[in-house]
Amino acid sequence: MHIERHEIEKLATLARIAINEDTISDVTARLSSVLDLVDQLQAIDTDGVAPMSHPMQSTQRLREDEVTELNQREALQAVAPDIEEGLFLVPKVIE
């Protein structure tokens, strides 16, 4: 399936991945090749077949709503790129 350049640009925005000018035609070509592969599925008759989302058909377990994790804020934030007083710092988003 041929995919248009403007569709790649939209995907890049949705996926939050910057694609630069130099590579966009390569990215488009290779993505089209993968979509050609997966388009084989369209020819298959799947009327009435239940979609399979989990190999074991198991159901989600439930448990009592009780505290099981201790507060480990310092340990968990030790790997953050930028923090201040327990908060994760990101660039300013409100002008």
Added chain:
Amino acid sequence: MHNLTIAELIKGLQSKEFSSIELTQHFLDRIMTLNPAYNAVITITAENALKTAAVADKRLAAGNAPALCGVPILHKDIFCTRDVRTSCGSKMLDNFIPPYNATVVENFERDGVVVLGKTNMDEFAMGSSNETSFYGAVINPWAVDCVPGGSSGGSAAAIAARLAPGATATDTGGSIRQPAALCGITGLKPTYGRVSRWGMIAFASSLDQGGPMARTAEDCALLLHSMAGFDEKDSTCIDHEVPDYSATLGNSISGLRIGVPKEYFSEGLDVGTEQAVRVALAVLEAQGAELVEISLPNTGLSVPAYYVIAPAEASANLSRFDGVKYGYRCEDPKDLQDLYSRTRAEGFGEEVQRRILIGTYCLSAGYYDAYYGKAQQVRQLIKQDFTSAFKEIDVIMGPTCPSPAFKFGSKGDDPVAMYLEDIYTIATNLAGLPGMSVPCGMVDDKPVGLQIIGNYFDEALMLNIAHQYQQTTDWHNAVPKGIL
């Protein structure tokens, strides 16, 4: 010591022929000296390893140690290890030091297993050649111009080069079995839900499963026994008794019905590989097994269905890598969108970006039913193929991969050429079934793998068959040239 199997090492440790410290130091020395030629190990945890070994020696001396106590192994760098970098082969996590252990890591720690370090892998386990790793490709010990397979190529190559007697690995579409085949070792992908995925960095959550790699089925049985089991931290982990896999290895396979799918011996299969697999099947026939030709008619749809489902799940799983809470962050972002987009463009490699984009496409408005919904239905058809087949037979066998190890860069330009490498392994992941690869021959001095696919939770039977095969064949003992 490095030519001994895990079962033999256990005997040596328990009879005090050598200590865990001596054993650990021996493998650490080998990694230091030999690893630069293979790039299989990307983090060495020498200090921790020797500390654990010292504790293991005390437990062994006290006489009540678990079987694997004091045995050194390597962990694939997809399993979170407390205070030890866990990169998943990506620049995105090059600086990530987890504050916790994966359940698999905890289980081995409980049993006194020594961790020598972490192994190289395709970035986020996306690849079949190890060429997508941020840390560079792994070299196949059997042929230095060839790939070791992927994504668990580091674990497989390390075992082949005798840098460790065993290792952990993961398999989403063939990532344990294909590198095991290409590196001439034994690897097992358990039933989905058999091994906890907690702390195992997610690629495609409905397909991912951790499992062991070693040189023999006997060793895989020992490792799986430690890894497997219910874990309430993983909501997809199944509460099913863990049998003593070692206890049934000696069972006779007389009367076993082996299904041989005609679709696994069709166009695209290398002639030498087919011959090696046919000979292996004849060996099992001579041991009393019966070969039954079967058909898995939807085999050809497994690769297309997988390349919708796996990227779709990956695009959701990998959305957490945004440069905010941990991992890589781009420099001087001008606003939040720029922070996200540039962090992800700079932090992820080409293949990972491609799969995120494919997944995003398949899940985007207007395409969900046509792609993801359709693939989930086809997945059901693939599972039904297996369910019907298992009514007539006990296990399924065929080649693990279409051909032996290929040259670096030989599948570079078209991603689909690489994807077809997993044509015989992907269907088992889609169905959630266990699969195994066992060395069964050589083509052009490169190893060939025999694949054994079992019914749900039939790991003990698969290990039993593989062990019986290894009692009368010698392929698992072959050593790559130059490895002493």
